[in-house]
Amino acid sequence: MLLWKAARATTEATFNEALENMRKINASSVPWLLSHAHPKHWAELYFEGRCYGHLTSNIAESLNSWLLPARELPVLAMVETIRQQLMKWFTESRQLDSTTQGLLVTKVAKTIQALVNMRARRYRFLQSSTDIFEVASKETLNEYLVDVGKHTCSCREWQSTGIPCGHALAIIVGGRHEDPQRYAKQFYTLEAFKSTYAAPIIHPRTDNFDQPLRFETPSSIDEEVSSESDNDHLLPPNTRRPPGRPKKRRIRSNSENLEKGAKKRVFTVEV
Numbered sequence: 001m002l003l004w005k006a007a008r009a010t011t012e013a014t015f016n017e018a019l020e021n022m023r024k025i026n027a028s029s030v031p032w033l034l035s036h037a038h039p040k041h042w043a044e045l046y047f048e049g050r051c052y053g054h055l056t057s058n059i060a061e062s063l064n065s066w067l068l069p070a071r072e073l074p075v076l077a078m079v080e081t082i083r084q085q086l087m088k089w090f091t092e093s094r095q096l097d098s099t100t101q102g103l104l105v106t107k108v109a110k111t112i113q114a115l116v117n118m119r120a121r122r123y124r125f126l127q128s129s130t131d132i133f134e135v136a137s138k139e140t141l142n143e144y145l146v147d148v149g150k151h152t153c154s155c156r157e158w159q160s161t162g163i164p165c166g167h168a169l170a171i172i173v174g175g176r177h178e179d180p181q182r183y184a185k186q187f188y189t190l191e192a193f194k195s196t197y198a199a200p201i202i203h204p205r206t207d208n209f210d211q212p213l214r215f216e217t218p219s220s221i222d223e224e225v226s227s228e229s230d231n232d233h234l235l236p237p238n239t240r241r242p243p244g245r246p247k248k249r250r251i252r253s254n255s256e257n258l259e260k261g262a263k264k265r266v267f268t269v270e271v
Contacts, residue, residue, distance in 0.1 A: 119166030
């Protein structure tokens with residue numbers, strides 16, 4: 001839990017506090033962690049890009065799990081199965097938020113409303129310039145610097161998630177009396193969501209779809225190809241099927257096995 005807290009931390013103080021609590025449990029845990037994985041690879045605070053709240057690869061893992069039956073099919077049948085599944089997913093996504101009112105998708109709009117009700121009304125703020133404000137918290141006794149024009153806050157939650165934090169919402173709603181949905185990232189809008197799934201996925205044979213498919217054999221070989229020697233042709237590599245059943249699951253790395261507490265099997269021989 002402390003490792004997840006450090007990974008989700010948006011400020012250096014929260015990150016260091018989580019590591020210090022880890023040291024209290026095991027003094028060698030933090031040196032081992034930092035020597036095996038740099039924080040820029042797993043901590044949102046030091047990540048060179050933007051995670052926007054996503055710290056796992058669960059989306060890719062769910063897709064890999066669905067592909068297991070399709071992998072048993074021939075190549076063309078596998079590709080066609082994937083295409084049809086994508087058609088179903090695109091159709092379901094088009095129906096989501098089809099009746100939603102406002103600017104943002106339902107999930108983000110509810111998140112902003114919850115922040116307004118729970119946090120934004122608890123803060124006091126002072127205006128420094130047209131876009132820069134100082135927000136004071138009665139609970140934490142800390143002050144935060146918010147730049148509404150640049151969509152930034154010193155707590156770094158606004159930059160990390162793309163959604164205005166409670167400090168920024170206190171200014172947007174209480175000070176400017178503006179719609180907070182206009183300050184979320186553009187990709188959270190209904191327009192961006194609908195445009196993602198607007199393009200249709202159709203059958204590859206659209207030139208003559210009403211006719212049955214025919215297998216066409218080549219009647220002649222091009223002169224350029226026939227003039228080349230056999231050594232110039234690219235042949236498939238020699239392959240040998242390994243013994244045993246083919247593996248269906250992804251081969252996990254040593255670090256993943258250690259996280260799950262997996263132990264290597266030890267075989268003993270009785271003499």
